[in-house]
Every structure is written in C-alpha cells, then in structure tokens.
Amino acid sequence: QSVLTQPPSASGTPGQRVTISCSGGSSSFETKSLYWYQHLPGTAPKLLIYSNNQRPSGVPDRFSGSKSGTSASLAITGLRSEDEADYYCATWDDSLSEGVFGGGTKLTVL
Amino acid sequence: QVQLQESGPGLVKPSETLSLTCTVSGDWGSVGHGSYYWSWIRQPPGKGLEWIGQIYHGGTTKYKPALKRRVTMSVNPSKNQFSLKMTSVTAADTAVYYCARVFYDVLTGRGGWVHFDYWGPGMLVTVSS
Numbered sequence: 001q002s003v004l005t006q007p008p009s010a011s012g013t014p015g016q017r018v019t020i021s022c023s024g025g026s027s028s029f030e031t032k033s034l035y036w037y038q039h040l041p042g043t044a045p046k047l048l049i050y051s052n053n054q055r056p057s058g059v060p061d062r063f064s065g066s067k068s069g070t071s072a073s074l075a076i077t078g079l080r081s082e083d084e085a086d087y088y089c090a091t092w093d094d095s096l097s098e099g100v101f102g103g104g105t106k107l108t109v110l
Numbered sequence: 111q112v113q114l115q116e117s118g119p120g121l122v123k124p125s126e127t128l129s130l131t132c133t134v135s136g137d138w139g140s141v142g143h144g145s146y147y148w149s150w151i152r153q154p155p156g157k158g159l160e161w162i163g164q165i166y167h168g169g170t171t172k173y174k175p176a177l178k179r180r181v182t183m184s185v186n187p188s189k190n191q192f193s194l195k196m197t198s199v200t201a202a203d204t205a206v207y208y209c210a211r212v213f214y215d216v217l218t219g220r221g222g223w224v225h226f227d228y229w230g231p232g233m234l235v236t237v238s239s
Binding site: 039047098 | 149151174223232
C-alpha cells in the first residue's frame with residue numbers, strides 16, 4: 001500500500017478534460033514537490049510534471065499539475081488517444097527516507 | 111540528449127545475487143556531473159513503480175529501507191556506468207528494472223530526489239530456478 005493514493009482508473013473521450021488525483025498522508029506531502037510520470041506499456045516512464053506544476057520542455061500544455069495541502073491533481077485537456085497510459089505521482093517522503101510512487105492510474109481513452 | 115541502457119542477466123536463481131549495470135551516454139551524460147544522481151526503480155509484473163535507491167558519483171547512497179540489507183549500488187565514472195546488486199533474491203524481486211538520472215542541484219535546490227529526467231528502456235529480470 002503506497003503512501004500516495006491514486007484512483008486505479010480514469011477514462012474520458014477524445015477532446016474531454018480529465019483529472020487524476022493523488023493524495024498523501026504524511027507531513028512530507030505538504031512540503032515536498034510532487035512529480036507526475038506517464039508510462040506507456042513497454043516503454044520507459046516519462047517525466048510529465050515536476051515541482052508540482054512545471055512542465056519539462058516538450059510536454060504539451062494540455063498537461064497541467066496542481067497541489068494544495070494533502071492533495072494534488074494532474075489535468076489533461078483535449079484528451080487524445082495517445083494519452084492512454086498509466087500515470088504515477090511521486091514524491092520524497094522524509095519520514096520514510098525514500099522515494100515513493102502512487103499506485104498508478106490507468107487512463108483509458110474511450 | 112542523454113541515453114541510459116540497462117544490462118545484465120535476465121534470469122536469476124532464487125537466493126542468488128541480481129547484478130545490473132546502467133551505461134550512460136550522450137551529451138550531459140556523465141555520471142560524474144555534480145547536479146545528477148543515478149537511480150534504480152523497478153516495476154513488478156502487474157504492479158506499480160517502486161523506488162530502490164540512488165547513488166552520487168562520490169559514492170553517497172540512499173536505499174529504500176526495506177531493501178537496504180540486500181542492496182548495494184556503485185558507480186564507475188571511468189566507464190560512465192553505475193550498478194545495482196541485490197542479494198538473496200526471491201520471486202518477489204521479479205520485475206522490470208529501470209535505471210534513471212536524478213536531477214537535483216543540492217546547492218541551488220533545483221530539482222529533487224524523485225526528479226527522474228532520463229530513463230533507460232527497462233530490463234526484465236526474472237527470479238526462477
């Protein structure tokens with residue numbers, strides 16, 4: 001059981017806006033940066049969002065991140081079929097002294 | 111661009127030692143660069159990502175506490191490689207193992223311990239007799 005909680009699945013139709021939540025139970029969650037990774041099966045995970053809401057170069061602005069208190073979310077607008085993937089949130093947990101990932105959310109584009 | 115590539119045996123017997131190497135190449139791909147750490151992450155079949163640990167070019171390490179007794183990481187700047195050894199493996203250690211670069215400039219605070227900006231393609235390691 002991860003210290004970061006994500007819904008196991010999410011879905012949307014092309015063009016829609018979807019959000020994926022990530023909640024944390026430790027005090028580290030509120031003070032540490034949150035990251036989001038996109039993982040297509042058979043490929044390497046890709047950094048999507050860093051420092052809660054920053055996009056690396058090359059990541060479309062359809063992807064955005066936010067964080068407040070003990071919860072965070074990843075929003076995807078203008079949903080596309082190629083967005084179908086697993087999405088993971090991640091942070092550093094000071095109390096555990098380790099990096100932690102959420103359990104992952106499988107996004108299906110209907 | 112930076113490229114990472116995992117290598118090592120894809121099949122390990124129970125109770126033996128898993129050994130993997132990650133070779134780093136490309137511009138800004140030096141394991142000796144001061145702003146980067148080097149990490150191992152795994153994904154068991156049907157499960158999520160799990161952080162194993164990381165190493166700095168000077169040898170400083172951080173390991174997942176639950177794996178600490180069995181894990182050793184090392185770095186070889188002359189070959190631009192870093193490695194993972196995990197002892198006494200069981201079927202629960204069967205996973206796709208990824209190596210990744212961690213961007214964290216401790217002096218400026220840019221980046222973070224889970225800021226994995228480049229990843230290897232991953233390598234399946236199966237623990238079975």
